[in-house]
Amino acid sequence: TATKSIKEGKAEICLTTEKVFYNPVQEFNRDLSIAVLTIFTNEYKAEQLAKAEKREKNKAKNTTEDKKETETNNEIDISILEALSATGLRSIRYAKEVPNVTKIVANDLSKQAVETIQANIVHNQVDNLIETSHDDACMVMYKHKHPLKRFAAIDLDPYGCPSVFLDSAVQSVQDGGLLLITATDMAVLAGNAPETCYSKYGAISLKTKCCHEVALRIMLQCIESHANRYSRYIVPLLSISADFYIRVFVKVYTGAIHCKKTTSKLSMAYHCTGCDNITLQPLGGFKPNPTEKNPTQTKAYLPAAPPVGEFCTNCNQRHHLGGPLWSAPIHDEAFVTRVLKHVENNPELFGTAKRIAGVLAMVREELLDIPLYHSMDRLCGRVHLETMPMLIMRSALLNAGYKVSYSHASRMSIKTRAPAHVVWDIIRTW
Numbered sequence: 517t518a519t520k521s522i523k524e525g526k527a528e529i530c531l532t533t534e535k536v537f538y539n540p541v542q543e544f545n546r547d548l549s550i551a552v553l554t555i556f557t558n559e560y561k562a563e564q565l566a567k568a569e570k571r572e573k574n575k576a577k578n579t580t581e582d583k584k585e586t587e588t589n590n591e592i593d594i595s596i597l598e599a600l601s602a603t604g605l606r607s608i609r610y611a612k613e614v615p616n617v618t619k620i621v622a623n624d625l626s627k628q629a630v631e632t633i634q635a636n637i638v639h640n641q642v643d644n645l646i647e648t649s650h651d652d653a654c655m656v657m658y659k660h661k662h663p664l665k666r667f668a669a670i671d672l673d674p675y676g677c678p679s680v681f682l683d684s685a686v687q688s689v690q691d692g693g694l695l696l697i698t699a700t701d702m703a704v705l706a707g708n709a710p711e712t713c714y715s716k717y718g719a720i721s722l723k724t725k726c727c728h729e730v731a732l733r734i735m736l737q738c739i740e741s742h743a744n745r746y747s748r749y750i751v752p753l754l755s756i757s758a759d760f761y762i763r764v765f766v767k768v769y770t771g772a773i774h775c776k777k778t779t780s781k782l783s784m785a786y787h788c789t790g791c792d793n794i795t796l797q798p799l800g801g802f803k804p805n806p807t808e809k810n811p812t813q814t815k816a817y818l819p820a821a822p823p824v825g826e827f828c829t830n831c832n833q834r835h836h837l838g839g840p841l842w843s844a845p846i847h848d849e850a851f852v853t854r855v856l857k858h859v860e861n862n863p864e865l866f867g868t869a870k871r872i873a874g875v876l877a878m879v880r881e882e883l884l885d886i887p888l889y890h891s892m893d894r895l896c897g898r899v900h901l902e903t904m905p906m907l908i909m910r911s912a913l914l915n916a917g918y919k920v921s922y923s924h925a926s927r928m929s930i931k932t933r934a935p936a937h938v939v940w941d942i943i944r945t946w
């Protein structure tokens with residue numbers, strides 16, 4: 517086969533065989549990951565330097581020569597693992613385009629892929645930064661679970677479902693480190709195979725108009741549940757549904773006490789088979805803990821709230837039960853704003869800058885405390901009305917005193933805290 521040369525960002529890769537996976541459509545995924553990693557590594561480095569400085573100061577205090585100026589080591593180790601690397605394109609772009617990175621491991625199980633990665637590393641002159649590895653992704657991660665060996669960031673970009681890699685991934689990322697995870701098995705996550713979804717992700721998916729956000733929330737609860745087994749928990753920075761896949765960016769922290777709060781970030785979802793409305797039933801909650809010295813400290817508890825009924829209160833049809841879903845925020849608004857600013861100020865760095873800016877601007881507007889959404893076409897379709905203009909619905913909800921936003925996952929989405937009967941009233945009076 518003839519050699520194919522592909523340019524993307526600052527990388528140029530050569531492909532000599534069709535057997536090594538390359539998908540040009542994923543440029544958006546790779547660009548977005550570089551933008552996120554740029555902000556993440558800047559902040560991670562600053563955090564690690566601050567920690568190192570504190571440690572040095574404490575050490576100095578405890579020694580006799582305490583007045584000595586403290587020295588901090590400016591070399592902060594920021595290593596990235598691309599566990600399923602294929603051509604190496606992503607790793608090479610990370611090496612050339614993400615600041616602060618000290619080492620990248622590009623791994624693949626396929627021998628041909630590793631040979632391709634090696635050739636591409638030499639071609640791009642990044643052999644000082646990238647190491648190749650020919651192994652099962654899980655094995656590489658298990659070998660790095662010791663705190664001194666962990667990666668600052670791990671990228672998982674498998675074919676289909678990433679859940680088999682999660683047990684090792686949550687153990688081999690640094691405290692405060694980043695996981696970047698793709699899932700492409702949208703049929704499973706978006707409700708076509710709820711039983712398979714349960715066996716792979718530990719949650720039942722739902723066939724609903726807001727299935728893409730449901731998919732993100734299933735993915736997040738799945739990562740959290742793996743992390744919790746090792747007294748770790750996640751903080752989502754950005755969760756994106758795009759094209760045929762979802763991509764989540766989550767920080768992982770260690771803390772057994774925080775893990776007790778997980779139930780309060782999860783809900784079961786009651787999905788009406790008639791009007792498509794979804795009612796969430798939280799798995800847990802918080803109340804002030806009187807035994808804590810600090811009165812703002814809260815205590816996790818299991819709610820005594822009655823379960824949502826068998827029938828929908830709007831249309832009297834039966835509910836399907838889905839979940840558990842992550843029902844806490846799926847993005848960190850301040851972080852998203854920093855990524856968006858970086859992309860807007862440096863559009864020349866990203867082939868898909870315009871698309872990233874558009875998606876992140878929508879993400880930033882999303883109402884973070886309102887999981888899921890109604891879909892305008894589904895609402896109107898159910899009552900055989902032609903689709904009501906979004907602007908009319910949005911103004912009606914605002915006039916009725918309810919906040920409203922889109923979701924980046926759908927142009928027809930209406931995120932609002934307004935009860936479903938208010939939404940139906942607006943449709944009826946239109």
Ligand code: SAM
Nearest residue numbers: 537600601602606624625626652653673674675
């Ligand atoms: N991240 C790449 C990119 O951005 O171009 C694409 C990765 S491709 C979707 C998935 C890759 O995972 C394939 O090259 C395949 O050989 C590799 N793979 C599959 N199972 C694996 C495993 N258990 N461990 C390591 N690599 C694996």
